[in-house]
Amino acid sequence: MEHTSEYLTPEIKLSCYEDKFFKSEIIFDQHMLVWFISGETKIVQAEETHHFKAGDIFLIPRNKPATIINYPDNGLPHKSVVMLLTEKTLRDFYSRIDVKASSAPLSKLYYFRNHPLLESCLASLIPYFSIKGQFPRNLASLKITEAISILRAINPDIDGMLANFDDPHKVDLISFMENNYMFNMPAERFSYLTGRSLTTFKRDFKKAFNTTPQRWLTEKRLGLAHYQLSEQKRKPTDVCYETGFENLSHFSYAFKKQFGYSPTDLITPKATRRQHT
Known part of the structure; x- marks a missing residue:
């Protein structure tokens, strides 16, 4: 499998799969915002199956089982910009605003099809991947804060998931x-x-x-x-x-x-x- 990842910071990367097919069972420890540049992905969850192509943007929650299947498309590799919304970042963000998380948040995949604000935020990172040298941490923090702010503006209910830091409770x-x-x-x-x-x-x-x-x-x-x-x-x-x-x-x-x-x-x-x- 030919897979490469270029990191601007530990939270922001450009991911590329050159192979025809890649499959993995994944449970993310952190929420993850993804913008597809090329390729096709199928995400299988307990409730439903999602299909994503170039231009699509989604937020996949932490601690949510999923099967990820990546495919190239139209001769192009599977390429995406990935931004991790870590617990530390989210705690810092929500410590500055008065928001109460739901005690039982709806942990689901959020889909934002070609949303101009999110796409502009994530696309603005692309030039930095071609520049050699360290990406300023303060700039990375600003871009992640911008992404969180846009997500909240698009869907205020997303606070119930992003502002909840509890470990999984005992379930049936x-x-x-x-x-x-x-x-x-x-x-x-x-x-x-x-x-x-x-x-x-x-x-x-x-x-x-x-x-x-x-x-x-x-x-x-x-x-x-x-x-x-x-x-x-x-x-x-x-x-x-x-x-x-x-x-x-x-x-x-x-x-x-x-x-x-x-x-x-x-x-x-x-x-x-x-x-x-």
Whole structure:
């Protein structure tokens, strides 16, 4: 994979993927504002799937599981400007204004399609990437403050998310797992996001599902994959990466072990399959 990142500061970078395809399960520790210059991205979350192309801008929240799939588009690499809205920056910003965060903020992806103010703010960073030398920290702080101010002007409700600095609270385990099993995360991350220690998570999981997390996750992912292949007629490659599997070979092996036939058997017409048997 050919991936390069040029940093102006630890919070601002220009990210570029030259490969035809890149996929990762990601949970960001900080809120992240992204402007796409070229390429295409699919972001799969528990609630919905988002498609972004050149010119699109979005804010993805921290501690929110997502599958990120990047594609080049029209022969151009996948390139984006990324700005991290760190907890320190946001605490400093909100300490100067009278805003109370929601006790239960709606943690969701915010989409700003070709918004002129945000685009102007992020595009103004591009020339600095071609200038050798250190980017002034005070200027970086001003640009990030500008971006936060624009976000608040566009959608005042965004304060409920940006001004909330709480760690995840203990949530209903069954509901959380049923909504997020398709994300390929370690047990430690699942435990953190459900507000539990790893030991408590495993104990509560055994009590709720009467099995181990890994066994349950594999069965749930394979069940979802089978449904998408047989009922929705989706491609095995898309199903593989959107149901929590690392690669197509592992997915095909696990699928055949579970069901006795391969994923491609579900999309091959029966008459064609008989000719080859």
